[in-house]
Amino acid sequence: MPRGRVLTLAVLVSAVFAAHANARFDALGSPGLGDPLFPLAGNGGYDVGHYALQLAYEPRTKVLDGSATITATARQNLARFDLDLRGFRIGSLKVDGRPAAFGRNGQELQITPAIPLKSGRQFVVNVSYSGVPSAVTDPDGSIEGWVATNDGAFVVGEPQGSPSWFPSNDNPRDKASYDISVTVPAGLTAVSNGTLVGQSTRNGRTTFAWRESFPMASYLATATLGRFVVTKGRVAGIPSYVAVDPSQVAGSAAALAQFPEIVRFLSSIYGPYPFDTVGAIIDNAPEVGYALESQTKPNFDSAPDVTTLAHEISHQWVGDSVTLTTWPDIWLHEGFATYSEWLWADHTGQFTPQAAFDYYYSLPDSNPLWSPPPGAPGDAANLFGDPVYFRGAMTLQVLRNTVGDAAFFRILRRWATQYRYGNVTTAQFIALAQQESHMDLGAMFHRWLYEPGKPAV
Ligand code: ARG
Numbered sequence: 001m002p003r004g005r006v007l008t009l010a011v012l013v014s015a016v017f018a019a020h021a022n023a024r025f026d027a028l029g030s031p032g033l034g035d036p037l038f039p040l041a042g043n044g045g046y047d048v049g050h051y052a053l054q055l056a057y058e059p060r061t062k063v064l065d066g067s068a069t070i071t072a073t074a075r076q077n078l079a080r081f082d083l084d085l086r087g088f089r090i091g092s093l094k095v096d097g098r099p100a101a102f103g104r105n106g107q108e109l110q111i112t113p114a115i116p117l118k119s120g121r122q123f124v125v126n127v128s129y130s131g132v133p134s135a136v137t138d139p140d141g142s143i144e145g146w147v148a149t150n151d152g153a154f155v156v157g158e159p160q161g162s163p164s165w166f167p168s169n170d171n172p173r174d175k176a177s178y179d180i181s182v183t184v185p186a187g188l189t190a191v192s193n194g195t196l197v198g199q200s201t202r203n204g205r206t207t208f209a210w211r212e213s214f215p216m217a218s219y220l221a222t223a224t225l226g227r228f229v230v231t232k233g234r235v236a237g238i239p240s241y242v243a244v245d246p247s248q249v250a251g252s253a254a255a256l257a258q259f260p261e262i263v264r265f266l267s268s269i270y271g272p273y274p275f276d277t278v279g280a281i282i283d284n285a286p287e288v289g290y291a292l293e294s295q296t297k298p299n300f301d302s303a304p305d306v307t308t309l310a311h312e313i314s315h316q317w318v319g320d321s322v323t324l325t326t327w328p329d330i331w332l333h334e335g336f337a338t339y340s341e342w343l344w345a346d347h348t349g350q351f352t353p354q355a356a357f358d359y360y361y362s363l364p365d366s367n368p369l370w371s372p373p374p375g376a377p378g379d380a381a382n383l384f385g386d387p388v389y390f391r392g393a394m395t396l397q398v399l400r401n402t403v404g405d406a407a408f409f410r411i412l413r414r415w416a417t418q419y420r421y422g423n424v425t426t427a428q429f430i431a432l433a434q435q436e437s438h439m440d441l442g443a444m445f446h447r448w449l450y451e452p453g454k455p456a457v
């Protein structure tokens, strides 16, 4: 179905439910949050505060057994609400300790609590589930979610992989804290977000208990497991946990040696590091083909070069802490992370952001870099395309040249601090840039973010 029609339908459906939300006690939470690219991702009618996931994985059979305890607050009266989950057999499903009726429809797990929920009420959902997880294939052909590897699993969620391993309100707008515990055969290591709060081995199985108490979008959760060489310590004064697949140790050494300086340098640009742990997961998952900024533990499918490491660490500020509201604004993550690479290159004496800009600007009109424009990728298949990364970063260089260095770096820092742990839009970035520079930047941003084809300078 053309995207326009899906969107219209989703907007209509949520508008109808919203109109009744306060008046009726039998209201249904909408099946999606109306994202223009992923209309069914996330669910209306409630906010999650905390996920407690208990997972056990057996790499030999590839079976994942999960129990998810989700604490949420109803934002309308709810006779029924949805979570997002792909696949699995549901063993039991309870709301506030009482068995609840449920149905499945694609990624929608539709839950009818025994007693309808009143608006404003906190409630607890417990789902036990089991099965062999399947990776999700995106419109651009890339894979994500729970991706089995030869010694475990590489687990990455952007943009729609989380429902392949836990039931969630899978939308970046509903951040929550997480407790994720993973039980694996002894000898393997399971790595998740935040702090390792427990590790114990019994009967040949080791349980790793992780806690991320900072707000986290569901697509940034990970539970990557396998054989890892673990280094715990401090990086730039922050507790760190770095897990490297034995085959990638030698190749990672040069980049990891720069880790402290990357954190220090990016802190000088964007302000203090937003979370209380840093780390990295460097696996051997060649079929994935990309790295992802999982919160506090960016995932790498192989040994990263220092540029890729700097890119994913910069996302901790721009992407993980300051997060888009809807997916078409993805340049707010990837354009900024690419610009962070250019700043790092400048800092280490390789090339200036202006030189990077000049190189890309020399590419002909026919180059895929120019269309679709970064602020309107238009289709989920273009979410991680060249315009979002490179023309997005070029937009920041044009901003810098327009407002001058002093205002530009004030803008970057204020962006990362004012909206820390929140959700943002491109309009908010433009407004902040105008406030900080006292200039009218509307035409410039429009040309660089929204007009197809190579912009004139
Ligand atoms: N955000 C990742 C990066 O650091 C890219 C993720 C790509 N995901 C995907 N499903 N293709 O650039």
Ligand code: ZN
Pocket (backbone or CB within 6 Å): 311, 315, 333, 334, 337
């Ligand atoms: Zn990125």
